[in-house]
Amino acid sequence: MSGIKVLLFGAAADRAGTRETVISAETTTLDELWPILAERHPGLSPMRDTLAFAVNGEYARGDASVSPGDEVAVLPPVSGG
16 A cells, blocks of 8 residues: 555554554655544554654655655654753
């Protein structure tokens, strides 16, 4: 199945109830992908302002383009010392 592979880590995976999902979408941006992900996994919505994203291993902002075949990582805030 072709789509955008989304990997969730730490608290984001716990809130979503999964570590991986595939979203069927054409080329879009992270900001446009977010509502689809949040609708599918409502537990993520309260975390939106604290999450970071990476596209194909590179940190990315909301206006970053994503296409089918890309891998998006959803990263919760890192804590510790």
